[in-house]
Ligand SMILES: Nc1nc2c(ncn2[C@@H]2O[C@H](COP(=O)(O)OP(=O)(O)O)[C@@H](O)[C@H]2O)c(=O)[nH]1
């Protein structure tokens with residue numbers, strides 16, 4: 001099994017930590033970043049694309065994971081073209097597949113297409129920012145878009161509930177399409193129930209941490225220790241991390257890849273051949 | 276006593292809440308904002324200047340507080356000129372005073388100059404953003420600049436300590452001048468000690484709330500209740516809110532106004548008369 005997961009969001013929203021948490025290993029060395037001396041504001045910040053690959057084990061199944069990171073997105077004072085290098089990357093990977101399809105025996109093609117894009121929303125508590133909306137509109141027809149609320153331990157339970165409603169409202173008003181696992185008529189009731197459970201939490205309010213810490217009642221958990229308490233990453237009362245993990249690497253891994261292959265890629269191919 | 280306090284920072288950093296907390300009353304009706312349907316990203320977001328005035332009691336002394344808010348700052352996709360309307364506002368207030376000085380008996384002039392500017396830094400955990408640096412450089416010679424770490428309950432104690440060091444590093448490297456209460460030779464040791472105590476916490480890691488909530492051990496406090504614990508605004512183990520309040524409306528209110536009058540305004544006046 002392989003999965004190509006793109007991660008996008010402004011700096012400092014916990015993206016590297018979340019990736020490490022999802023796959024329970026330090027894919028991203030966190031202590032190298034951050035740097036104190038940073039480029040002068042007169043020099044524009046460029047968006048770059050970086051990939052990191054690793055083998056992960058999930059349910060005794062080996063998963064070849066590639067994370068496509070986009071440092072520099074939204075970091076500058078003028079972020080008008082921040083989205084372009086990212087859309088270029090998605091398109092290039094479609095083009096690579098297109099070329100390979102023509103030349104190679106299809107069963108041996110390596111699938112480098114972007115299977116899902118996690119978009120990190122800043123936990124302002126208000127609603128989506130113009131930058132969020134612009135980016136999502138540029139990619140939602142090309143990639144399975146999964147918006148998440150970053151660092152959701154910033155928000156109380158009520159604030160999260162209201163924020164989710166406003167985000168979904170913005171998404172609907174702006175005509176943005178986010179990934180929803182298809183409803184298979186043939187699925188048993190239990191599978192459908194699990195699917196609905198996961199979907200009902202979107203956009204997922206996530207918290208990331210690979211730090212083992214002790215709770216007040218003595219359990220050792222992955223979490224963040226504050227003077228007023230410990231937030232537990234794997235506790236569904238505290239955040240939707242478990243739901244996100246289920247969606248991306250367990251329940252809907254195949255759906256993400258099939259939708260990319262059968263719908264998003266086909267649309268791209270059709271558009272390209274028309275021109 | 277009067278104080279003109281400017282508040283600047285990106286949307287959703289808790290500015291309105293912090294003002295309400297500082298003065299323990301709902302100067303800003305929080306439930307009117309936020310709005311779900313928001314302007315399309317194609318329309319540029321304009322920075323506007325809004326003022327709110329109220330009488331506050333502090334130590335049985337009445338304080339006439341004016342808060343100068345700058346909604347729209349940093350909100351757009353392109354924030355290149357975000358700082359301009361704010362600097363214009365500072366200058367206009369200097370000009371008003373300049374005109375008044377010429378025409379009116381000085382003892383009856385109303386002082387509308389900006390006495391301090393609270394700049395809200397997003398709690399990324401990394402370092403200052405280009406937008407932060409650009410803004411601070413545009414205003415630090417015109418106003419008493421007091422940077423604060425917004426929503427600091429997002430960060431653990433260690434993260435706050437490291438973040439403060441990196442911010443102070445950036446500030447030093449960029450030649451940014453932040454407000455430091457002067458060290459009076461004649462002050463007694465206790466006053467000097469109090470001053471150092473306050474200064475050593477800069478930039479203040481703040482949390483705001485006007486909500487009364489109950490802690491696990493039964494005390495009722497101003498704070499934010501999470502499933503994993505309650506952060507207390509007035510608890511110096513939890514954040515630097517008390518220190519900020521002491522700086523702005525108790526210990527150094529007069530210093531802020533004197534520095535504005537004797538140094539910042541004089542520089543502005545000199546520059547203006549030279550031209
Ligand atoms: N409050 C909170 N902080 C987090 C979370 N995840 C990471 N952080 C912290 O946020 C800072 C930036 O995290 P990082 O993963 O480097 O963010 P990135 O710049 O988006 O890759 C670090 O201090 C992290 O410890 C989270 O879920 N909640």
Ligand SMILES: Nc1nc2c(ncn2[C@@H]2O[C@H](COP(=O)(O)OP(=O)(O)O)[C@@H](O)[C@H]2O)c(=O)[nH]1
Pocket residue numbers: 124125126153154155159285286287288289290291292293305308425426427428429481482483484499
């Ligand atoms: N975590 C955290 N959230 C806060 C804090 N202060 C305010 N908030 C929340 O952040 C959201 C935005 O606050 P608001 O005061 O409207 O921010 P503004 O847009 O900068 O004026 C609301 O949901 C507040 O309840 C704080 O100190 N910490």
